[in-house]
Amino acid sequence: MITLENIRKDFPGKTGAVTALDGVNLSIAKGEIFGIIGSSGAGKSTLVRLINLLERPTGGEVIVDGRAVTDFKGGDLRDLRRQIGMVFQHFNLLSARTVFGNVAYPLELTGEYGRHEIADKVKTLLARVGLEAHAQKYPRQLSGGQKQRVGIARALACAPKVLLCDEATSALDPQTTGSVLELLRQINRDLGVTIVLITHEMDIVRRTCDRVAVLDHGRVVETGPVTQVFLHPQHEATLKLVREAEPDGGLLSNIAAAGVSGRIVRLTFLNDAARKPLLGKIAREHGADYQILAGRVGNIRDTPYAQFTVSLSGQDVAGAIAGLRAGGVTVEVHGGELHDADGEKRPSLTPLPALHRDGGLRHVV
Ligand SMILES: Nc1ncnc2c1ncn2[C@@H]1O[C@H](COP(=O)(O)OP(=O)(O)O)[C@@H](O)[C@H]1O
Ligand SMILES: [Mg+2]
Structure with a gap:
C-alpha cells in the first residue's frame, strides 16, 4: 500500500541543515496495522507527513497504492490526500463547529455531495465511533477520548484507504487509550483500512500492530512482526523501548x-x-x-x-x-x-x- 524508497529529509537550520530522515526504506502492506516507533525527535512525524505529502522529501520516492506520488500537485495531490486520512495527537478540531460540523467539513470541501447525502454519511460515521448522541455538541463539551473519536470519524469521512495516526492516544488516559486503540482495530477489521500508527510507546505497538519499524535518529534500525521485534529486540534503541514497557523483572x-x-x-x-x-x-x-x-x-x-x-x-x-x-x-x-x-x-x-x-x-x- 505504501512504499518509501531511500527517503531523505533535510530541514534548513540556523547552523546548517538538520537531517530528520536519512535513507528510510519501508514497505507497508494493504490492510495491516503498521507501527512506527521511536523516541522523541527520531523523525516519526516527519515520516508520516511525507506519506500524504504534507512534507516533500529532499530525496527518495513515496509510492502509494502502486503510484509514485512524490511530485503530485493540484488535482492529483487532492485525490491522494482524500485517500489518506490523518488523526492527530491534539485532535485539531474546529472549535466553532459542532461534532457534526467537524465530521461534515471534509465532505463539504469536496463539493461532491448534497446536504442530505452529507447528513447520512456523518450519521453513519458518528455511529461507527459511538458518538451518535453527541452530534450537536461542541468540542469544548467533549472529553479527550470523545474528541479523538470525532477526529477519527473526520479522518474516515472520505472513505480513505489509509489512516495515519500520529501519537493519536498520547494525550489520553490509559483507559481511554485502550478504547481508542480498540476502535482503530475495529476500523481496520471492518473497513480493511491500512493503518499507520506512530507512537513512542512500545505498549501501544504490542497491543495494536501487526508489524513495526523502529526509527532512531532518522533511520529505520529494525523492522518486522511485532512478536519478533518485541520478544527478540536486536537494536539498542529497540531494547530501550521494550525495557520501558517491560522492566526486566529484577x-x-x-x-x-x-x-x-x-x-x-x-x-x-x-x-x-x-x-x-x-x-x-x-x-x-x-x-x-x-x-x-x-x-x-x-x-x-x-x-x-x-x-x-x-x-x-x-x-x-x-x-x-x-x-x-x-x-x-x-x-x-x-x-x-x-x-x-x-x-x-x-x-x-x-x-x-x-x-x-x-x-x-x-x-x-
Ligand atoms: N519543520 C521543521 N523545521 C526544522 N526542523 C524540523 C522540522 N520538523 C522536524 N524537524 C526536526 O526533525 C527531527 C525529527 O522531528 P520529528 O519528525 O518531529 O520527530 P518525532 O515525531 O519522532 O518526535 C527533529 O530534530 C526536529 O527538530
Ligand atoms: Mg512527533
Whole structure:
C-alpha cells in the first residue's frame, strides 16, 4: 500500500541543515496495522507527513497504492490526500463547529455531495465511533477520548484507504487509550483500512500492530512482526523501548541473590506453546529442575506469549532443551554454565548476543 524508497529529509537550520530522515526504506502492506516507533525527535512525524505529502522529501520516492506520488500537485495531490486520512495527537478540531460540523467539513470541501447525502454519511460515521448522541455538541463539551473519536470519524469521512495516526492516544488516559486503540482495530477489521500508527510507546505497538519499524535518529534500525521485534529486540534503541514497557523483572538481583546454578536459557513461548504446561512437563520427563530468574507474560495483539529466563539443572538438561525446542519453544542458550554462587568458581561465560543484550546478565557473569 505504501512504499518509501531511500527517503531523505533535510530541514534548513540556523547552523546548517538538520537531517530528520536519512535513507528510510519501508514497505507497508494493504490492510495491516503498521507501527512506527521511536523516541522523541527520531523523525516519526516527519515520516508520516511525507506519506500524504504534507512534507516533500529532499530525496527518495513515496509510492502509494502502486503510484509514485512524490511530485503530485493540484488535482492529483487532492485525490491522494482524500485517500489518506490523518488523526492527530491534539485532535485539531474546529472549535466553532459542532461534532457534526467537524465530521461534515471534509465532505463539504469536496463539493461532491448534497446536504442530505452529507447528513447520512456523518450519521453513519458518528455511529461507527459511538458518538451518535453527541452530534450537536461542541468540542469544548467533549472529553479527550470523545474528541479523538470525532477526529477519527473526520479522518474516515472520505472513505480513505489509509489512516495515519500520529501519537493519536498520547494525550489520553490509559483507559481511554485502550478504547481508542480498540476502535482503530475495529476500523481496520471492518473497513480493511491500512493503518499507520506512530507512537513512542512500545505498549501501544504490542497491543495494536501487526508489524513495526523502529526509527532512531532518522533511520529505520529494525523492522518486522511485532512478536519478533518485541520478544527478540536486536537494536539498542529497540531494547530501550521494550525495557520501558517491560522492566526486566529484577533479572540482575535475582541471579545475584539466588546463588544460581545450572544452564541459563531464555525460553519464548508463543501461541500454542504458550497455552500448554510445557516447561513443567518437559523438566519432569528429563529429571531437570528449573529456576525462573526473570519473565514476562501477556499478549501481543491476540497472540499469547510467555518469555522466561531460567536456569536449568539436574539430570538431562540437554534433553530438556531439545524437548522444549521440539514443543515449539524458542530456546536461546546462554553460553557456559554457572556452578555455584561463588564468583570464583564460575567458568567464564560467553553470552549469546541475544542474552548479552538482555538487561543485566552481562554484569553478573
Ligand atoms: N519543520 C521543521 N523545521 C526544522 N526542523 C524540523 C522540522 N520538523 C522536524 N524537524 C526536526 O526533525 C527531527 C525529527 O522531528 P520529528 O519528525 O518531529 O520527530 P518525532 O515525531 O519522532 O518526535 C527533529 O530534530 C526536529 O527538530
Ligand atoms: Mg512527533
